[in-house]
Amino acid sequence: MSAYQKNLVTAVLFVVIGALLSWDAFRYSYNSSFFLRGLALTLLGLGLSYGLILLVKKPSVEGVAVEDDARNRDMFFGAVPAFKVFAIVSAYVLLLTATGFLIATLVFAFVGQVVFAGEFRRRHLAYALCMTFVIFYLFFEALGVRMPAAPLSLDPFFRTS
Amino acid sequence: MLEAIYIGTMTALHPAMLVAVLFGVIFGLFIGMLPGLTSTMGVALLIPVTFSLPPEVGLAMLGGIYCASTFSGSISAILLNIPGTPSAVATMQDGFPMTQRGEAGRAIGLSVYASSIGGLFSVVVLLFLAPVLSELSLMIGTREYFLLALFGVTIIATLSSGDLFKGLMGGILGLVISVVGMHPMTGEMRLTFGLPALYDGLPVVIALIGLYSVPEVISILGGRRASDESARSTSFAGAMNTLRDVLRQGTNVLRSSIIGTFIGIVPGAGQSIASFIAYDAAKRSSKDPGRFGKGSEEGLVAAETANNAVTGGSLVPLMTLGIPGNAVAAVLMGGLIIHGLAPGPALFTGTPEVAYGFIISLAVANLMFVPLGLIVARYCFRAIMLPKDVLAVTILALAVVGSFAIRGQLFDVALMLGVGLLGYVFALLSISRAPLVLGLVLGSMAESNLSRALMLVRGDPWELLFQLLTRPFSAGLILLCVISILFGMRKSTKADI
Numbered sequence: 327m328s329a330y331q332k333n334l335v336t337a338v339l340f341v342v343i344g345a346l347l348s349w350d351a352f353r354y355s356y357n358s359s360f361f362l363r364g365l366a367l368t369l370l371g372l373g374l375s376y377g378l379i380l381l382v383k384k385p386s387v388e389g390v391a392v393e394d395d396a397r398n399r400d401m402f403f404g405a406v407p408a409f410k411v412f413a414i415v416s417a418y419v420l421l422l423t424a425t426g427f428l429i430a431t432l433v434f435a436f437v438g439q440v441v442f443a444g445e446f447r448r449r450h451l452a453y454a455l456c457m458t459f460v461i462f463y464l465f466f467e468a469l470g471v472r473m474p475a476a477p478l479s480l481d482p483f484f485r486t487s
Numbered sequence: 488m489l490e491a492i493y494i495g496t497m498t499a500l501h502p503a504m505l506v507a508v509l510f511g512v513i514f515g516l517f518i519g520m521l522p523g524l525t526s527t528m529g530v531a532l533l534i535p536v537t538f539s540l541p542p543e544v545g546l547a548m549l550g551g552i553y554c555a556s557t558f559s560g561s562i563s564a565i566l567l568n569i570p571g572t573p574s575a576v577a578t579m580q581d582g583f584p585m586t587q588r589g590e591a592g593r594a595i596g597l598s599v600y601a602s603s604i605g606g607l608f609s610v611v612v613l614l615f616l617a618p619v620l621s622e623l624s625l626m627i628g629t630r631e632y633f634l635l636a637l638f639g640v641t642i643i644a645t646l647s648s649g650d651l652f653k654g655l656m657g658g659i660l661g662l663v664i665s666v667v668g669m670h671p672m673t674g675e676m677r678l679t680f681g682l683p684a685l686y687d688g689l690p691v692v693i694a695l696i697g698l699y700s701v702p703e704v705i706s707i708l709g710g711r712r713a714s715d716e717s718a719r720s721t722s723f724a725g726a727m728n729t730l731r732d733v734l735r736q737g738t739n740v741l742r743s744s745i746i747g748t749f750i751g752i753v754p755g756a757g758q759s760i761a762s763f764i765a766y767d768a769a770k771r772s773s774k775d776p777g778r779f780g781k782g783s784e785e786g787l788v789a790a791e792t793a794n795n796a797v798t799g800g801s802l803v804p805l806m807t808l809g810i811p812g813n814a815v816a817a818v819l820m821g822g823l824i825i826h827g828l829a830p831g832p833a834l835f836t837g838t839p840e841v842a843y844g845f846i847i848s849l850a851v852a853n854l855m856f857v858p859l860g861l862i863v864a865r866y867c868f869r870a871i872m873l874p875k876d877v878l879a880v881t882i883l884a885l886a887v888v889g890s891f892a893i894r895g896q897l898f899d900v901a902l903m904l905g906v907g908l909l910g911y912v913f914a915l916l917s918i919s920r921a922p923l924v925l926g927l928v929l930g931s932m933a934e935s936n937l938s939r940a941l942m943l944v945r946g947d948p949w950e951l952l953f954q955l956l957t958r959p960f961s962a963g964l965i966l967l968c969v970i971s972i973l974f975g976m977r978k979s980t981k982a983d984i
Contacts, residue, residue: 329917333650336916340656347663350678358675361934362666369659376652407708408911411701412904415883419900422887435880442708442876453877457884465888469524469532472895 330380337377344370407442414438426479427466431458459484491835492614495843498543499851507544508848511551512855516863518552519559520571522696522889526556527814534822542826543841547848549822553815554852555860557758557795558602562864565594569699569882573691574758574797576924577766577790579699584782595864596729597784598791599857601740604733605792606853608744609751609799614846617803627753629939630955634964635753636933639760641971642767643922654922657913661926662933664689671935672942684898691759691927693890693899694906698924700886701907702914704879726861732784739769739785740792747793751800757813758794759928765793771974799849805830806842 347366351359414434421430435454440446462484465471473481498504511533518529529552537545560572565582578598585594627635643658667678668688679685733740743765750761769789770779779786797813804810809830811817823830834842870878890903913920944950955961 332916333653336653336656336918339912339916340660343660354675354677355673357938358670358673358677361937362663362677365659365663365666369656369663372652372656372659376656379652408705411705411708411879411883412908415701415887415904418883418887419897419904422900423897431884435884438880438883439876442879443874450876454880457881461884461888465892469892471888471892474891474897 330384334377334380337373337380340369340373341377342373344368344373410441414441422474422476424476424478426476426481427473428458428462428480428484429478430476431461491839491843492847494840495845495847498840498844499547499847503541503544504547504844504848505851507540507548508551508852508855509859511548512555512852512859515552515555515557516559516562516856516860519556520562520863520867522563522569522571522692522700522885524889524892525572525692525814526553527818528892529553529556530815530818530822534818534825537822538825542823542828542838543844543848545826546819546822546841546845547852549819550845550849551852551855553819554606554795554798554849555856557606557798558599558791558856558860559863560794561598561602561791562595562860562867565598566591566864566867566870567878567882568703569886570695572758573695573924573928574762574794575790576695576759576921577762578787578794580766580780580790580921581783581786584780585784585787588782590782591868592726593729594787595861595868596726597733597787599726599860599864600730600733601743601788601791602795602860603853603857604740605744605747605794605796606798607850608741608792609748609796610846610850610853611799612748613799613802613806613849614843617807626960629936629943630951630958630961631964632753632936633933633940634955634961634968635760636929636936638964638968638971639763639925639929640933641968642763643925650917653916653918657918657920658922658926661923661928662930663926664694664923665691665927665930666934670938671931672938682898684896684902688931689902689906689927690893690899691924692893693903694927695924696886696890697903697906698910698913698920700882701904702910704882705911706914707875707882708879726864733788736785736788738772739789742768742772743789743792744796747796748800750793751797751813752803757928758797759924761797762790762794763925763928765789767971795853799846802846802849806834806846807832 344366348363348370351362351366354362414437418430418434418438421433424430425433432454435457436450439450439454443450462481463486466473466481467486473479514533515526515529518524518532519526530549533548533552537548540548556572557574560570560575561578561582563569563571564575564579565586568579568583568586570576570579582594582598585591640658640662643654663678665688668686669676676686746765746768747758747761750757750764766779766786766789769785770776770783773779773783773785775783775785801811801813801816802819805816805820809820811820820830823834828834828838828841870881873881886903886907887900890899891897893899910920913923940951941948944954955965
């Protein structure tokens with residue numbers, strides 16, 4: 327995607343967000359939403375103005391084509407790790423609700439390293455164990471952060487307080 | 488007064504006080520570095536520990552946490568592009584590019600010395616000018632607060648890094664996100680989608696964690712950290728020799744210290760606003776503004792000096808009037824009350840050893856975190872040498888636990904992930920995230936004060952405008968806003984050309 331195309335997508339994105347926000351903002355009472363209405367309409371106006379300016383100042387086809395190749399490759403390589411990150415963290419959150427911090431973090435840290443590295447190494451397991459217990463004792467024991475409750479949690483067995 | 492300062496100095500230099508400050512500084516350094524844990528949380532966590540200590544010792548420990556955690560937010564911001572505290576976002580604009588350039592040690596060194604000087608400046612102000620400045624803070628009403636927030640919004644042009652339209656739209660989206668939840672005056676819920684967890688709005692720290700940590704992990708895994716190799720090949724040796732470079736920027740340091748201290752005195756304004764305003768002022772007066780956002784030492788020094796200068800400033804209204812300047816000062820006020828001390832003028836006259844001992848101990852803390860900060864940063868520096876898979880899971884695990892720690896809700900982790908997706912889209916479309924953060928920080932302040940100001944004039948906007956133009960302080964702020972907008976437009980026109 328060229329810089330021009332990115333800018334165009336940005337303009338369309340903000341027009342859509344601005345339109346949705348404007349529609350929603352006018353559903354609330356005036357006293358609660360005059361600020362929000364102003365922001366939503368400004369966002370819509372800016373998005374439209376930006377889009378129009380971009381359409382008027384359209385760059386030459388050659389200029390766009392030069393940078394297309396490298397950028398498309400960048401986007402492709404960025405999308406794969408992004409998918410991995412969102413999938414693994416979402417699974418981690420779901421696991422936290424079921425198994426508590428220790429099991430979920432251990433699984434997340436181990437699987438995460440294997441998936442991100444693309445291969446299994448023994449150090450992945452060792453680091454997963456170390457990281458899980460360091461965070462557990464630092465946050466939940468030393469700093470007293472409340473732990474996520476879960477039906478299959480082993481966390482209480484490892485608490486010192 | 489000099490006698491009281493002498494008593495305070497003797498109290499602050501007592502071995503028990505020094506040990507308390509040392510403990511507070513070490514604890515604060517770790518708290519500030521970890522995403523999700525803020526200065527406020529650090530001070531609140533140690534208040535129970537101070538119960539059994541004499542009041543001056545307990546307060547010295549809390550002051551140590553406050554000063555050190557304010558600085559150490561910059562460590563993760565500089566090394567990993569993930570701000571430890573909200574006030575480190577401005578630092579990150581130039582700190583991380585320096586790391587990518589192989590100058591991480593130098594960036595940390597500049598940050599630690601600038602923070603220390605900013606903190607010391609504000610302590611001197613607190614010591615000698617507190618009563619005068621506290622009167623000034625009483626002159627600031629809802630109208631001026633709104634204008635202060637508006638002035639903050641005008642800084643977006645500086646943070647837009649090239650494309651003013653994108654910066655403005657990002658900033659306004661930040662303002663919109665900040666008004667999610669209950670309206671401060673009417674109590675009506677807005678943009679909550681019926682989710683009770685959003686009734687109190689989106690906590691800024693959760694937004695920051697998602698906005699910066701998730702895209703950064705994707706960037707690390709995608710192998711698109713442009714100067715990864717140069718970052719790895721860098722040494723930490725440069726950190727020690729940067730004091731002279733900070734002192735060479737005398738005007739920048741003085742201006743940022745004054746901005747930070749002034750913003751600190753204004754109750755509710757906060758460190759993030761101070762660091763952004765100081766960053767903006769440094770860029771405007773720089774001979775080389777084009778370097779800002781690409782590893783400018785001036786930008787880094789300005790942001791770091793200002794956010795630590797807030798520490799002393801925020802204690803001016805607390806110690807002289809009993810009004811806390813920010814959330815940390817409010818928790819410190821709780822600490823004072825628990826020890827049977829009433830914040831206000833009586834604190835200085837009735838218990839000078841506690842009041843002045845506390846102020847001098849803040850100066851000690853600002854000096855103490857220099858060597859300790861450099862030592863801690865030296866070990867943290869190794870984080871950038873870790874294999875990518877290890878670094879990625881560590882950042883993600885800390886992001887998840889940090890988001891959960893704020894309110895103890897797993898929903899906040901999902902929220903962090905959602906904001907992370909937004910951050911990723913912003914990164915893909917080359918939209919700067921800093922204006923969004925600025926909008927997030929300023930939004931609720933702008934809305935609540937505009938609502939209050941309008942209520943005072945029975946909803947008549949023309950009457951409000953008349954009052955804004957006729958009150959000297961607010962008229963001055965309007966002038967600042969106009970100058971800021973004109974400067975931004977001029978800069979944008981130059982960039983187009």
